[in-house]
Amino acid sequence: MRRTLLALVLPLLLVALPGCAPAGSLSSATAGVEVRAVNRNRGDVNVFAVRTGQRTRLGTVPSGQSRTFRVANVQPGTTTQLVLHVEVIGSDGAWDSPVVSIVPGYRIMLAVEDLLTASNVQMQDDG
Numbered sequence: 001m002r003r004t005l006l007a008l009v010l011p012l013l014l015v016a017l018p019g020c021a022p023a024g025s026l027s028s029a030t031a032g033v034e035v036r037a038v039n040r041n042r043g044d045v046n047v048f049a050v051r052t053g054q055r056t057r058l059g060t061v062p063s064g065q066s067r068t069f070r071v072a073n074v075q076p077g078t079t080t081q082l083v084l085h086v087e088v089i090g091s092d093g094a095w096d097s098p099v100v101s102i103v104p105g106y107r108i109m110l111a112v113e114d115l116l117t118a119s120n121v122q123m124q125d126d127g
Helices: 002-020
Strands: 033-039 045-051 054-061 066-071 080-088 094-096 100-102 106-112 120-125
Touching: 033 045, 033 054, 045 066, 045 106, 054 066, 080 106, 100 106, 100 120
Parallel strands: 033 106
Antiparallel strands: 033 066, 045 054, 045 080, 080 094, 080 100, 106 120
16 A cells, blocks of 8 residues: 555655746756847737757747847857847838847847847847
């Protein structure tokens, strides 16, 4: 009876215990870089990160608002290159940033302008 109970409870404990770890103890492989997007365009926009040909949707920024997103899996001590891709919802309008070399500890500042070609991206030290 005790063995049966132990056999049932032990797998549940093994699944539940990792959730009790402090937030700061996550592996460095999950480190990321913050993207702060300000939308000055008349339309809502979707923001994507493009790395090694793979496009990942970061989220939507409504017109006249700002949002903060996280680009995950940026390895500490390495430099990762990406392009930010912006699409105006309900329009053919789209803009690609120049290639951005990101390093953990920095923040990407994205300004989406009404004239998309005037949009820009800057790096900012978090420190």
